[in-house]
Amino acid sequence: xxxxxPYLLFLGDVADALAAKTALGIVDWRPEWCLGQFRLPGCAAxxxxxDMTVEEAARAGVKTMVVGAVNAGGVLPDHWxxxxxxxxxAGLDVATGLHVKLSDVPAIKAAAEKHGTKLFDVxxxxxxxxxxxxxxxxxxxxxxxxxxCSVGKKYTxxxxxxxxxxxxxxxxxxxxxxxxxxxxxxxxxxxxVVADFISGAVEWVSPAAAETHWDVxxxxxxxxxxxxxxxxxxxxxxxxxxxxxxxxxxxxxxxxGVQHPLPTIREVIDLTVTCGRLTNxxxxxxxxxxxxxxxxxxxARRVIDEAAxxxxxxxxxxxxxxxDGIVAEIGKHWxxxxxxx
Amino acid sequence: xxxxxPYLLFLGDVADALAAKTALGIVDWRPEWCLGQFRLPGCAAxxxxxDMTVEEAARAGVKTMVVGAVNAGGVLPDHWxxxxxxxxxAGLDVATGLHVKLSDVPAIKAAAEKHGTKLFDVxxxxxxxxxxxxxxxxxxxxxxxxxxCSVGKKYTxxxxxxxxxxxxxxxxxxxxxxxxxxxxxxxxxxxxVVADFISGAVEWVSPAAAETHWDVxxxxxxxxxxxxxxxxxxxxxxxxxxxxxxxxxxxxxxxxGVQHPLPTIREVIDLTVTCGRLTNxxxxxxxxxxxxxxxxxxxARRVIDEAAxxxxxxxxxxxxxxxDGIVAEIGKHWxxxxxxx
Numbered sequence: 001x002x003x004x005x006p007y008l009l010f011l012g013d014v015a016d017a018l019a020a021k022t023a024l025g026i027v028d029w030r031p032e033w034c035l036g037q038f039r040l041p042g043c044a045a046x047x048x049x050x051d052m053t054v055e056e057a058a059r060a061g062v063k064t065m066v067v068g069a070v071n072a073g074g075v076l077p078d079h080w081x082x083x084x085x086x087x088x089x090a091g092l093d094v095a096t097g098l099h100v101k102l103s104d105v106p107a108i109k110a111a112a113e114k115h116g117t118k119l120f121d122v123x124x125x126x127x128x129x130x131x132x133x134x135x136x137x138x139x140x141x142x143x144x145x146x147x148x149c150s151v152g153k154k155y156t157x158x159x160x161x162x163x164x165x166x167x168x169x170x171x172x173x174x175x176x177x178x179x180x181x182x183x184x185x186x187x188x189x190x191x192x193v194v195a196d197f198i199s200g201a202v203e204w205v206s207p208a209a210a211e212t213h214w215d216v217x218x219x220x221x222x223x224x225x226x227x228x229x230x231x232x233x234x235x236x237x238x239x240x241x242x243x244x245x246x247x248x249x250x251x252x253x254x255x256x257g258v259q260h261p262l263p264t265i266r267e268v269i270d271l272t273v274t275c276g277r278l279t280n281x282x283x284x285x286x287x288x289x290x291x292x293x294x295x296x297x298x299x300a301r302r303v304i305d306e307a308a309x310x311x312x313x314x315x316x317x318x319x320x321x322x323x324d325g326i327v328a329e330i331g332k333h334w335x336x337x338x339x340x341x
Numbered sequence: 342x343x344x345x346x347p348y349l350l351f352l353g354d355v356a357d358a359l360a361a362k363t364a365l366g367i368v369d370w371r372p373e374w375c376l377g378q379f380r381l382p383g384c385a386a387x388x389x390x391x392d393m394t395v396e397e398a399a400r401a402g403v404k405t406m407v408v409g410a411v412n413a414g415g416v417l418p419d420h421w422x423x424x425x426x427x428x429x430x431a432g433l434d435v436a437t438g439l440h441v442k443l444s445d446v447p448a449i450k451a452a453a454e455k456h457g458t459k460l461f462d463v464x465x466x467x468x469x470x471x472x473x474x475x476x477x478x479x480x481x482x483x484x485x486x487x488x489x490c491s492v493g494k495k496y497t498x499x500x501x502x503x504x505x506x507x508x509x510x511x512x513x514x515x516x517x518x519x520x521x522x523x524x525x526x527x528x529x530x531x532x533x534v535v536a537d538f539i540s541g542a543v544e545w546v547s548p549a550a551a552e553t554h555w556d557v558x559x560x561x562x563x564x565x566x567x568x569x570x571x572x573x574x575x576x577x578x579x580x581x582x583x584x585x586x587x588x589x590x591x592x593x594x595x596x597x598g599v600q601h602p603l604p605t606i607r608e609v610i611d612l613t614v615t616c617g618r619l620t621n622x623x624x625x626x627x628x629x630x631x632x633x634x635x636x637x638x639x640x641a642r643r644v645i646d647e648a649a650x651x652x653x654x655x656x657x658x659x660x661x662x663x664x665d666g667i668v669a670e671i672g673k674h675w676x677x678x679x680x681x682x
Contacts, residue, residue, distance in 0.1 A: 134567025134599050191537040198536050198571040223574075226475025226620050230539040230575025237567045258475050260619070274612070278601070279567050 001127055003095050003120050003185045004063035005033040008054065008087070009047055012080050013040040014069045020045035022097060023068025025179045029158050033185075035060050038087075040079065045069065054083075054090040064120075066182050067096035076100050085111045095120035097178030097189065122178045123192045125201075132199025132238050134279045139209030140334060142286070143241035144219040145272050147263055149228065149256040151249040153219040154180050156289040156318050160245070161216045163323035164330070168337040171214040174206045176235060180218045190220055191231050198231060202238025212337070214330075217241065223271050224263040225255050233275060240279035243330060244272055249291040250303055265307065286333070287326035288315040342468055344436050344461050344526045345404035346374040349395065349428070350388055353421050354381040355410045361386035363438060364409025366520045370499050374526075376401050379428075381420065386410065395424075395431040405461075407523050408437035417441050426452045436461035438519030438530065463519045464533045466542075473540025473579050475620045480550030481675060483627070484582035485560040486613050488604055490569065490597040492590040494560040495521050497630040497659050501586070502557045504664035505671070509678040512555040515547045517576060521559045531561055532572050539572060543579025553678070555671075558582065564612050565604040566596050574616060581620035583675070585613055586667060590632040591644055606652065627674070628667035629656040 007030075009023040017024065027034050027047045036052030039045075047068075054065065065087040071077060076098060084094055084102070088111040096102060102119040103109045112119050142160065144153040157173055157180075164171035173180070175187025193201045206215040217239045221228030246268050255262055263271075269285045276283040288307050292300035300317055308315035314325030331337070348371075350364040358365065368375050368388045377393030380386075388409075395406065406428040412418055417439060425435055425443070429452040437443060443460040444450045453460050483501065485494040498514055498521075505512035514521070516528030534542045547556040558580045562569030587609050596603055604612075610626045617624040629648050633641035641658055649656035655666030672678070 131568040131598070134601055191535070193536050194532075195534050195536050195539050195572045195575070196532040196569065199568055223616075224619060226578045227472040227540055228537065229578055229616075229619070230571040230573075231536045232571075233564075233574045234536070234571025237570055257472070260475055271615070274615070275564075275570075278565060278570070 001120065001125065001186055003182065004093060005185060006035045006062050007033050008052060008057035008062045008065045008092065009034055009037045009049070009068045010065050010083060010087070011037055011039045011043050011045050011047065012069045012071060013042040014045050014071060017045045019071065020047070020069040022179045022182065023047050023066070026066065026068060026182050029183045035062050038065065038083065040083065054087040054092060058090040058092060062092060064093040064095055067094065067098060068182070070098065076105060081105055081107055084108055088112050088115050088117050091115065091117065093118040093120065095122065095182065097122040099123060122181045123189050125188050125192065127188065127204070129193065129197040129200040129204055131196060132203050132234070134199070134237060136240060136280065137203070137208040138211050140211070140214045141206060141217060141239055141241045142214060142243040142245065142330070143217045143236065143239045144245050144247055144289070145232070145236070145268060146219060146222045146247040147224070147265060147268050148222050148249065148252055149225060151252070152247045152289060152291045152318065156245055156247050157216045157218045158183065159318040159323050160326065163327050164214060164216065167327050167331070169214055170210070170212055171216055174215045174217045176202065176205060176218045176220055190235055191228070195230065198234025199238035202235050206239060222255070222263070223268065223275065224260070226258055226260055236272065236276050237279045241276060241283055242280060242334070243284060243286040244276070245287045245289050245326060246285060247289045247291070251294045265311065269311070284333070285313060286329045287313055289318050290315060292317040292320060342461065342466065342527060344523065345434060346371070346526060347376045347403050348374050349393060349398035349403045349406045349433065350375055350378045350390070350409045351406050351424060352378055352380045352384050352386050352388065353410045353412060354383040355386050355412060358386045360412065361388070361410040363520045363523065364388050364407070367407065367409060367523050370524045376403050379406065379424065381424065395428040395433060399431040399433060403433060405434040405436050408435065408439060409523070411439065417446060422446055422448055425449055429453050429456050429458050432456065432458065434459040434461065436463065436523065438463040440464060463522045464530050466529050466533065468529065468545070470534065470538040470541040470545055472537060473544050473575070475540070475578060477581060477621065478544070478549040479552050481552070481555045482547055482558060482580055482582045483555060483584040483586065483671070484558045484577065484580045485586050485588055485630070486573070486577070486609060487560060487563050487588040488565070488606060488609055489563050489590065489593055490566060492593070493588045493630060493632045493659065497586055497588050498557045498559045499524065500659040500664050501667065504668050505555060505557065508668050508672070510555055511551070511553055512557055515556045515558045517543065517546060517559045517561055531576055532569070536571065539575025540579035543576050547580060563596070563604070564609065564616065565601070567599055567601055577613065577617050578620045582617065582624055583621060584625060584627040584671060585617070586628045586630055587626060588630045588632070592635045606648065610652070625674070626654060627670045628654055630659050631656060633658045633661060
């Protein structure tokens with residue numbers, strides 16, 4: 001599954017920016033892939049890129065319209081269907097992360113067949129995975145893990161890809177969630193895979209590579225989240241990371257959607273090492289990424305310095321303070337460009 | 342999803358008994374539900390129950406024909422389709438654990454619609470699960486875990502249900518694999534659930550119950566199996582067991598299907614407690630079940646006595662030596678009938 005870019009981002013007529021966060025995430029990380037946005041009357045979101053019709057997009061060279069918004073209830077309203085059909089008729093592929101499958105909508109399916117365009121349902125991969133084998137693959141891997149869901153694992157992985165590339169590493173972000181798949185053009189929404197194939201799907205996402213190459217793999221959930229820890233463990237085993245970064249958000253008191261308290265960063269490091277050793281005995285933590293958006297600059301600095309000192313690891317807020325410390329830590333263990341010392 | 346019994350077991354024309362192991366497992370544990378077997382010419386398996394046509398089965402009161410065999414390649418050959426259609430025409434529901442969905446076979450789908458019978462694809466549940474909540478539910482729960490796949494977790498759970506009932510406990514086996522679902526008439530093949538819903542599906546399998554009631558939940562995989570540990574962890578969190586039994590097979594040198602060595606029983610106990618505490622802080626190991634079929638009686642006794650002494654827990658081979666020790670251990674902690682002391 002390779003989603004062709006450049007993209008036209010479909011925002012529909014969503015009521016706020018949050019409903020278009022997938023589109024906004026794509027623009028943040030792959031602005032060069034996003035030639036325009038397609039908004040319907042009343043749309044309250046704005047990706048701050050040129051508005052385009054599907055015909056204008058096709059003429060500009062767009063290959064795929066990404067439905068980067070979710071309306072209330074997650075359903076696909078009729079007027080969105082009409083827009084998707086129009087995109088197909090203009091010759092564009094269409095990709096979504098909606099729960100409903102595009103090919104289950106008769107008008108969309110018929111249009112795609114007639115015009116020979118491709119439909120990508122990121123939450124319903126048609127890829128057939130093998131079960132995970134757990135054997136060590138060539139190449140280096142880094143995984144972002146977390147004290148909870150939605151604490152910045154995707155953001156940290158993307159920021160790390162950027163910083164590692166800037167430092168001369170051969171590094172690629174590997175997506176395991178829907179927004180990440182649009183940002184990288186490939187990958188799999190790992191939480192939508194059949195349970196037997198979690199680790200196998202991650203082995204597919206991050207295949208064997210040159211020994212000096214780094215895959216920076218987007219983590220999901222938390223080993224301590226009672227709803228999703230199974231996904232997190234399968235992802236850890238499939239990723240067989242050499243290195244991992246723990247992501248944390250300072251103001252969270254309960255884990256997302258449940259009543260459980262957050263684990264400590266120490267607990268996450270320890271259990272990740274305990275479980276991760278199964279497929280990579282040399283696994284080690286190389287840093288801590290703390291989302292401090294709810295703290296003042298001084299408080300943020302204090303929290304990060306304390307975490308760094310307590311764990312004897314580089315700590316940062318990727319947005320406020322960058323990734324240099326973690327990149328240096330990787331260089332310390334695997335050579336300046338990850339190419340051995 | 343409740344599969345109605347009694348059953349007619351369809352064995353097809355499989356080439357050996359192993360290909361009919363699902364049917365044989367059902368007969369072992371629910372002989373009173375199995376009125377007959379339906380075999381095609383050349384069938385090399387025999388469940389040792391009366392051969393019946395679908396019409397004879399219907400007259401005898403059979404409600405469901407269970408396709409309890411798998412032919413080479415796991416596909417559904419045309420002559421099996423004809424037998425399934427015949428069962429539907431005789432008024433029977435049909436249940437399978439095959440990878441192919443019955444309702445995807447046009448002739449079967451049409452017959453079921455025409456005759457108003459139900460099709461159960463155990464590997465393709467239509468039940469919609471919620472994500473796991475992880476909050477403690479009333480009732481007691483025991484989970485079987487293992488050093489590997491296929492080391493006797495289902496057998497141990499069923500033997501424990503039987504022994505606990507004989508000792509006066511209010512105990513029910515809860516199925517998480519396809520054969521188990523046929524044996525209990527309900528449950529879910531947990532490895533076929535979408536990854537996000539593993540623990541939620543187990544919460545559905547083992548719902549809130551009276552405080553003196555015991556669910557004996559069939560485990561899957563192993564926390565140390567690089568292909569399936571995610572399933573095992575989600576199952577552990579959803580089951581939130583008060584008690585667990587570790588299952589082991591003595592002659593295994595590598596984990597099933599992969600190159601990894603087996604963990605020790607000690608490692609399985611420790612990691613199960615570490616991870617299981619998340620949804621049940623009082624989790625404890627109550628015994629060890631060792632499959633000694635490849636050992637002599639004297640060797641089996643020695644291995645079991647050593648394990649019991651080393652771990653200070655009751656150990657047994659459920660087939661050779663019964664479950665009395667483990668039932669006594671449960672009684673020691675939760676009262677003679679599990680009803681509190």
